Amino acid sequence: MKKIEIITRPYKLDEVKNALTEMGIKGMTASEVKGFGRQRGHKEVYRGAEYQVDFVAKVKIEVVVEDKRLAEVIQVVQKTAQTGQVGDGKIFVLPVEDVIRIRTGETGEAAV
Amino acid sequence: MKKIEIITRPYKLDEVKNALTEMGIKGMTASEVKGFGRQRGHKEVYRGAEYQVDFVAKVKIEVVVEDKRLAEVIQVVQKTAQTGQVGDGKIFVLPVEDVIRIRTGETGEAAV
Amino acid sequence: MKKIEIITRPYKLDEVKNALTEMGIKGMTASEVKGFGRQRGHKEVYRGAEYQVDFVAKVKIEVVVEDKRLAEVIQVVQKTAQTGQVGDGKIFVLPVEDVIRIRTGETGEAAV
Amino acid sequence: MNAVDTGFILVCAALVMFMTPGLALFYGGMVRSKNVLGTVMHSFILIALASVVWSLVAYSLSFGSSIGGIIGGLDFAFLRGVGMDNGGSPADNLPHLTFMIFQCMFAVITPALITGAFAERIKFGPFLVFSALWVIFVYSPMCHWVWGGGWMGEMGALDFAGGAVVHMSSAAAALAACLVLGKRVGHGKQAFIPHNIPLTVLGAGILWFGWFGFNAGSALAADGIAANAFVTTHLAAAAAALGWIFVEWMHRGKPTTLGAASGAVAGLVAITPGAGFVTPMPALLIGGLAGAICYGGILLKSRFGYDDSLDVVGIHGLGGTWGALATGLFASIGAKGLFYGNPAQLWIQFVSVVATWVFCFVASYVLFKTVDAVMGLRVSEEEEVKGLDVSAHSESAYQL
Amino acid sequence: MNAVDTGFILVCAALVMFMTPGLALFYGGMVRSKNVLGTVMHSFILIALASVVWSLVAYSLSFGSSIGGIIGGLDFAFLRGVGMDNGGSPADNLPHLTFMIFQCMFAVITPALITGAFAERIKFGPFLVFSALWVIFVYSPMCHWVWGGGWMGEMGALDFAGGAVVHMSSAAAALAACLVLGKRVGHGKQAFIPHNIPLTVLGAGILWFGWFGFNAGSALAADGIAANAFVTTHLAAAAAALGWIFVEWMHRGKPTTLGAASGAVAGLVAITPGAGFVTPMPALLIGGLAGAICYGGILLKSRFGYDDSLDVVGIHGLGGTWGALATGLFASIGAKGLFYGNPAQLWIQFVSVVATWVFCFVASYVLFKTVDAVMGLRVSEEEEVKGLDVSAHSESAYQL
C-alpha cells in the first residue's frame, strides 16, 4: 500500500474529497499546514513595523490506498487540484507497510 | 525503525499516551486532524442555509519505534483506542530510514 | 527521494526555513504539533483543580529532497535547530517513492 | 434647558455610539476569518468618518433651516452656532451640542449597517468615498425629511427612532450594493460559514444594550415616553429572538444561537419606528412577527440570487418596513393607527415606506455606480481569495 | 414622579440587561469549545424568554397586590395598568413601566445564573420549559416575599439587591439541577478546561460594569444611598478578587486570571444583599472574605462529588449566603446589624437564608423532576460527546 500526501490550496479540499469519493475511496485525513515554496507570501504591518510572512495556508490530505489504485488516484487529484497558478502544491507518495483498522483489528488492504 | 501513525478519536489521546508511556515509549507527536471515512459527519445550519460537514475531528499520533517493538505497540494502541464504534480510526506503519536527535546529534535507534 | 520530518521548537521555524532556503531548498511544509518526550510539560490550575499538561507545543517541518542532498540538509537543520536543551526534537527520514507537482504534472526530482 | 434630559441624552448618545463597535463584532463574527478585520474596519472607521462629515456639513443639511422641506441649509456647517446652550437646538430642552451629538451617532451607524451587504469584496478607498457621499446625499436628506422639518415628518409619518431614516435607508443602499458589486467569488459553491459566532453574539448583546439609548433616547427626555420606548424595545427584541428560533426550529429542525442573535436584532429593528407610539403588548406582537418575517426574508435571498453577505436587506429592510407599517397599525400613544380607528395613518406610513425605498435605492445605486466608474469598487479576484485582512490591510486577525 | 430617577433607573436597567450577555460570555469561556454556543445560548435566550414571561404574568405575580404575603395577584398580568405614569408603581417616584422593566432584568439574569450548573448536558427544549416554569413558580414568589410586600420583607429581612431573590435562589436551583441531571460524561476522568479565558474575563468585566446598575439602581433613586451602594459594590468586588487570588496563591502556588475574575464575581454576589445597608470599610471585609469563602466552597465540590459545571453553588450560593448573614452583622444604614447593637437582625437574616434555600431547592427539584419525567432533561451520550453546539444547535462556534 501507499500513502499519498497531497499538499494543496485549502479551498480545494472539498473538491478533492468529492473526486476521491466518487472513485470509491472510502477514507482520508486532512490537516491545516503552512507551505513555503515558489508562491510568494505577503507583507504584514503592525504599528508601522513590517513583517514578511513567507508561509502560505495550505491543506494536507493523506490517503492510504492499495498499490493498484495509486496511479488513478494521483491522476484524479492532480486534475482536480490544479489551477495552473504557482502554489498548486505537491503530491508525495510514500510506502506503507501495514494498515490496521482499530475498530476491528483487520489489517492490510482490508483495513483501508 | 518504523513510524506508526495513529488516527483516532481526540479524547483517546491521553489514554493512548498513557498506555504507550507505561510500556516504555519515551516520545510521540500529536496533531489535530480532520477525518473523512465511514463515520458520518453532521449538518450545520446558518441563517437557514444547510451545510453538510463531512470531516470529523480526529487526532493523529505519530510514534517512531524500533522494529522489534512494532507489534507490541500496535497491539496496545489498538486495544486502548478501540471503542467498537465506527470511527475508531486507523494505524498506518511506515518505514523510517533514519532518526536524528537534534540536541545531541545521535542517530538511529539511540535517537528515538 | 527522501522526506525529512523535523520536529522542533516553534520559534526555530524561521531560522530553519532561512537556513534551508540559503542552501537552495525551494519548498517545505510546516504544521503545529504537540510533542511528548523527555522535556517536561507544565501544570495548569483552574478554580483550584490541577491538571498536568504533558504535551508541549512543537512545530513539524516536512521537506522532500533528492537523495544526494539528504546528508547536507540534516546537518544544517541539526545545527540550526539545536539549543542543547532537552526538547530540541528529532529528525526522521522517510523514503519517498514519487513526487508530483500539481501545477505542471512534473514528477520525480523535477517536481520537488 | 433641562439638566436631567441633558445628562440622560448624553448617556444615551454614548450607548448609541457603542452600538457601532458592537455592529463591527456582530458582522465580523459572521464573515470568514480572512475577512474579519476588513469587516470590523468598515464599521469602526465609519465611527470616525461619518462623525467628521456630520460635524462639517451633514448635521447642517439634516437640521439646518429647511429649504422647501427637502434639505437643511448650511446654517450649522462646521457646527457654527451649535453651542453649550439650547440656542438653535431642535430640542430646546437640550444643549444644542447634546442634540447634535446624539444625532451624530445615528449618522454613524446607518452607513455602517450597509457594510454587511458588500462585506468580503469591496475596496477600502472607494468604500470610504462612497460612505462619505452617502451620508451627505442620502442620509442627510432622509434625516431632514423625517426629523429635520422635512416633508415626510410634516405629512405625519411616524418614525420614532429611525425605521426609515436608519433601517430602510441602509437596506435600500445594501440592495443597490448587491446589484452593483455582484456575488463573492465562490458564492453558491463554497460554504461561507461564520468564523466566530461568540463574537457575533457579543455584538448582538452590545447592540441590544445600546439600542436602549437609541430608542429611549429618541424621546429626547427622561420621561414616560422614554420609559415606554425602553420597554417596547426590550420586549420586541425578546419576542423576535423567540419568534426566529421557533420558525427555524420548525423549518430546519434546530434552534440556532446565530438565529437567536439575528432574531433579537430583527426585533430591535422592527420596533424602532414605533417604540414611542405603541404599548408593550403590541410590541411583543411586532417583535414576534419580525423574527418570523426576517427569517423568511433571508430564505428568499437565495431565490432572487443576489449576494447580500450578511443579510442587511432581510433584516433591516424587511424588519424596518414591517415596523413602519406596524406603527400605522398599532400606534396608540400620541398618535393613532388603524387598530385605534385611524386608517389614514397606515396610508401615510405606506407612502413613507415607498418613498424611502425608492429614493434611497435610486440615490445609492447612482452613488455606487459613480464611485465604481471613477475608482472601481471591487477588489481583484486574487485579493478576494487571499482575504481582505491581508490584501487590503496587511494584517492577520489571529495568531492563536 | 421624578425625572432624575426615571432617567437614572432606565440607564440602570440597561446596565442590568447587559449583564446577561456578559454572563453568557463569562460562562461560555469556561466550557469546552464544543459547548460554547450551547452555553451562550442558555443565557441569551433567557433574556428573551424570561422577559416575555415576566411581562405576561410573572411581574404581576411578583408585584401585584399581595395575596396573604405569599404571592402577587394578577392585577398586572399582560402589563395591564402598567403605564407611563407612576399609577400603581411600587416606587412612586418612577413611571410604573420603569419600575417594571428594571425588575424584569433581575428576572432575566436569575434563571440565567442557574444554567452554569447544568451546562454541557441539558436538552434545549426542556431547558426552556423548566426556565419558564421556574420564573413563574420560584422566582416570582421569592421576589414577592422580599420586595413585593411578602412575608420575608415584612419580617424585616434585608436584601438590598437580591442576595436571596437572585443568588441563593439560583444556587439552590443549581444544586437541584446537579442532583437530578448527574455528572457530565467523562467527569473526573477527562480534563474539563476552560476553552477561552479572555472571553470569561470580558464577561466578568461586563458583569462588574452592569452590577453598578444592579446594586446602585436598587436604591431606585439617584441619591446618596445609590452612591453608597455603588461604592460598596466596587470595593467588595475589588477586595474579593484580591482575596481569591491570595488564597489560591497560598494553596496552589499561583494566582490565576480565572481566579481574579471569579473572585470579583464572588465579591459582587456577596455585597448584593447589603450594598445599601453597609458602609465602605465593612464592604471591603465582606468582599475579601467572600473571595476566600467561595474559593473554599469550590474545593468542597469535589468532596461532595456533584458536578456543578461552572460553580453556581460555590459562588452564588455561598457568596449570597455569606452576604445575607454579613448584612445582619454589618448593616448600619437605615437598619442595624449585630455589630451595631441589633442581634435580632442576624436572626432574621438567618431565617430568610434558610427559608430561601429550602423553598427554592425543593421547588426547583420538583420542577426539574417533573420536566425530566415528561420530556427528559438530559441529552444522549452521543450528543454530549459530540458537543451541544453541533448536536443541539447545528452550529460550530469557531472556524478560525
Add this chain to the structure above:
Amino acid sequence: MNAVDTGFILVCAALVMFMTPGLALFYGGMVRSKNVLGTVMHSFILIALASVVWSLVAYSLSFGSSIGGIIGGLDFAFLRGVGMDNGGSPADNLPHLTFMIFQCMFAVITPALITGAFAERIKFGPFLVFSALWVIFVYSPMCHWVWGGGWMGEMGALDFAGGAVVHMSSAAAALAACLVLGKRVGHGKQAFIPHNIPLTVLGAGILWFGWFGFNAGSALAADGIAANAFVTTHLAAAAAALGWIFVEWMHRGKPTTLGAASGAVAGLVAITPGAGFVTPMPALLIGGLAGAICYGGILLKSRFGYDDSLDVVGIHGLGGTWGALATGLFASIGAKGLFYGNPAQLWIQFVSVVATWVFCFVASYVLFKTVDAVMGLRVSEEEEVKGLDVSAHSESAYQL
C-alpha cells in the same frame, strides 16, 4: 447636593470603570497568545488593587486638605468622613462618595496604562507591589497637584480630565519601566505580532465608549460643559483614527485596523486635557494631528531602541503632551489659550508638562529600581519563553 449630577456622575464612574477591562482586552489582543492572560491580568487586578489602595489611603493623599500644595493630608484615610452627603466633598453638588468613586476609577486606569510597557516579561508579585506604591507615591501627588488644590492647579495649568495626571504620568512610568526592565527575549529578531486584533478593536471600542464618562464626567455636572467635552472627545477620536490611517497609508501603503484603533485611542488621549476648554472644530484638529504625531512617535521607538511593548510612551506620552500644549493653544471656554490672546497659558502648560514628566519619570524610576533590588522584577528567560500565562498563572488562554 444635586440629584441630576449625582446620577450622571455615578453613570460616568461606571463608564470609566468599564474602560479598564476594555484596556485589558486592548492590550491583551496585542501580545502573543502565550502572554494574553498575563497581560489581561495586569489591568484586571489593578481594578481591584488600586481601588483598595485608593479607599484606604490614596484618596486622602489626593484630596485631603493640602499640605503646602504638595500632598493631601490623611483626613479621609479609610474613607473617614466620606459619606452619602456632600460634606467635605470637593464637588459640593455631589455626595462625597460619588466624587470619591469617580476619582477612584482614574486611579485604577492610570497604573493599568503603564502595564503596556512591561508586558510579557514582568513578575507578578513585584508588579503588584510596584503598582500599589506607584498609586501612593506618584499618582496621588500628581492628582493632588492638579485637582486636589496643589501647586499645578493653583498655577493655572489646565488639565480637564487627566492629560498630566493620567496620560503623561503613566507614560513617564512606562519609559522608566523600559529602561529598568530591558528588552523582551528575542526582541528585534523574532516577530512580535498581535495575536488577536478583534480583541484589541473590541477593547478600543470599550475605551472610546467609557471615555465619554471620563471626559464628560469630568465636568462633574450634567451641563453644557459636559456636552461640549462629550462632543470634543468624540470628534478628536474620530479625527485621530482618520489621521493615523492616513499617515500609515502614505507611509506603508495600507491603512490598518490596528492603526484605526490605535489612532482613536491617541485622539482620546490628546483631547483629554482640553476636552472642556476647547470647541469642536479645534478638537478635530487636535485629534487629527494626534493620530499623525503618535504614529510618528511609535516609529521613533525603534530608533531609540527601547522595548515599550505596547507603545505607552508613543501614544499616551506623546498624545498627552501634545494635548496639554494644544490646550494652551486652543482653550477658549472658561480659559484662553495662545490663539485666543493668552500666550501665558501656553507657558503654564509647558511648565506643567515638564514638571509632570520629570517628577513622574524620576519617581517611577526610583520605585522600579527599588522593587527590582528587593524582589527582582523580571521573570527568568525560561519563564518568558514559556509565556507568562503558564509560567506565572498556570493557565492557558485558549483550548479552541
